[in-house]
Amino acid sequence: MNLLMSDSNGIIKHVVQIINEGQFDEAERMLKELLGNEPNNAEAHHQLGRVYSFIGLFDESLEELKVAVEILPNDPPIRVDLAMQYCMLGFNDEAKQEFEEVLRQDPNNEMAQRQIIYFR
Known part of the structure; x- marks a missing residue:
């Protein structure tokens, strides 16, 4: 369990870095994959909401951010x-x-x- 959490945290850290570099497609792909394994990962929903906002998918962003707030x-x-x-x-x-x-x-x-x- 701790190893899985560590992996999740590492993925999130990497995703934040590539979001800051403008690699939104790759960030979205990684976050969706992570959420497929961990659907209640609030930070993954949070970061996916940020990605959607950056690429102009504002309704989708809002939904992801709401899910993140519900979880955390x-x-x-x-x-x-x-x-x-x-x-x-x-x-x-x-x-x-x-x-x-x-x-x-x-x-x-x-x-x-x-x-x-x-x-x-």
Whole structure:
């Protein structure tokens, strides 16, 4: 079990690197393969949501980020990305709610602090 978790973490780390390099197709392929083996891997859903956002699949991004939050509701970085996706799609009430939840969980979260001012 620990070896599998270690492998998953290594895959995620590599995926983040190739996302930053713009290799979105390869990142998507790797994440889908990982999710085929670990459908409840919140970070894999999170990163797939980021990939979809980068390539303009905003509805798909939103769905992946929602799944990630359902699996791991107390992870502010996932919630920040979900809130930002809501903003991009014009779902301001949902975005505000997510930023407020991030600040409830992490009052010093700089991104949420910067973004919440647009909703006050």
